[in-house]
Amino acid sequence: MAYTIKSYIADPVEVGSADKYLSVALKTDGFTFTVFSGDRHLLHYCDVALDTKGSIATISSDIKALFAEKKIMTFGYKEAELIATTELSSWLPEHLYERGRERQYLSMVGNTKPGTTCFSDYNELLKSYIVFSADSTAVSAFKITFPGIRVRCQYSKFVVADFVQQSDPVMLINIRQGLCDIVASSGGQLQLSNTYECPSQGDVMYRALTIVKSLGIGNTALSLWLCGDIDKSVYDMFVKYFPQVKLYTGRPFTCQNEEFRNIHTYKDVLVF
Numbered sequence: 001m002a003y004t005i006k007s008y009i010a011d012p013v014e015v016g017s018a019d020k021y022l023s024v025a026l027k028t029d030g031f032t033f034t035v036f037s038g039d040r041h042l043l044h045y046c047d048v049a050l051d052t053k054g055s056i057a058t059i060s061s062d063i064k065a066l067f068a069e070k071k072i073m074t075f076g077y078k079e080a081e082l083i084a085t086t087e088l089s090s091w092l093p094e095h096l097y098e099r100g101r102e103r104q105y106l107s108m109v110g111n112t113k114p115g116t117t118c119f120s121d122y123n124e125l126l127k128s129y130i131v132f133s134a135d136s137t138a139v140s141a142f143k144i145t146f147p148g149i150r151v152r153c154q155y156s157k158f159v160v161a162d163f164v165q166q167s168d169p170v171m172l173i174n175i176r177q178g179l180c181d182i183v184a185s186s187g188g189q190l191q192l193s194n195t196y197e198c199p200s201q202g203d204v205m206y207r208a209l210t211i212v213k214s215l216g217i218g219n220t221a222l223s224l225w226l227c228g229d230i231d232k233s234v235y236d237m238f239v240k241y242f243p244q245v246k247l248y249t250g251r252p253f254t255c256q257n258e259e260f261r262n263i264h265t266y267k268d269v270l271v272f
C-alpha cells in the first residue's frame with residue numbers, strides 16, 4: 001500500500017447513507033477526511049499520509065483501497081466536498097464573475113504554477129466567488145473516486161459568519177508548510193483574506209503583527225484564532241503578543257467516542 005494511516009477514529013453509531021456527509025482536506029503530505037451525520041455527529045475521522053505526486057490512477061486506487069480497508073463507502077453521501085489549499089486566489093463579487101474565465105481572473109493577481117487547475121467556489125456570506133488554483137492531479141483523483149464531489153477553497157471554510165459578522169476585530173491564521181493563510185475582519189466586515197510566504201514561525205508572527213498594525217487594530221482588542229500546522233510552542237509564542245488566542249477546530253460537533261475530543265488539540269481543522 002502506498003498510503004499510511006496516521007490516525008483513525010470511528011464512532012459505532014449507525015446512520016443512513018442519505019444523512020451522511022463527507023469532507024476531505026488536502027494536505028502537503030496527504031489528506032484528512034471526516035464523515036459526519038446531518039446533525040454534526042462525527043462518525044469517522046482519518047489522517048492519511050499519501051504521495052499525491054503520482055498518477056491520477058494510482059492515487060485514486062490508493063484512496064479506494066483505504067476506504068475499502070475501513071469499510072467506508074465512497075458513494076451515497078448527501079454531500080461531499082474536497083477542500084484544496086491554494087497559494088493563488090482572488091475574490092470576485094458575483095455580478096462580475098463569469099464562469100470559464102477563472103484563469104484570466106487569476107492572471108491579474110499572479111501566475112498559476114504548472115500542474116495546477118483553476119476553480120471557483122461561491123461564498124454565500126460574501127455573495128462572492130473565490131477563484132483559486134489547486135493541484136490538478138490530486139483534485140482529479142478525488143473527483144474520480146467521489147463522483148460529484150464539490151471542490152472548495154480553504155478560504156470559503158475560514159470566511160464564516162462566526163468570524164466575519166462579529167463587531168469586534170477577529171483574525172484567523174492557518175499555518176502550513178512555508179505559508180500561512182490569514183483572514184481578518186472588523187466591524188462585521190471582511191478586511192483581509194490572503195496567503196503569505198512564511199518560511200519560519202517567526203515570519204508568521206511578523207506577518208500577523210504587521211497586518212494588525214496596518215489595519216489599525218490593537219492587539220488587546222483582537223481575538224486571534226489559530227489552526228493548521230501548529231504545536232504548543234507556536235501557540236505559546238502567540239500568547240506572548242496577543243492576549244486573546246484561541247484554537248479553531250471547525251464547526252461544533254457531537255460524538256460518542258471520546259477519542260474524537262482528544263485529537264488535534266493544536267493541529268489542523270478537525271471538521272470543515
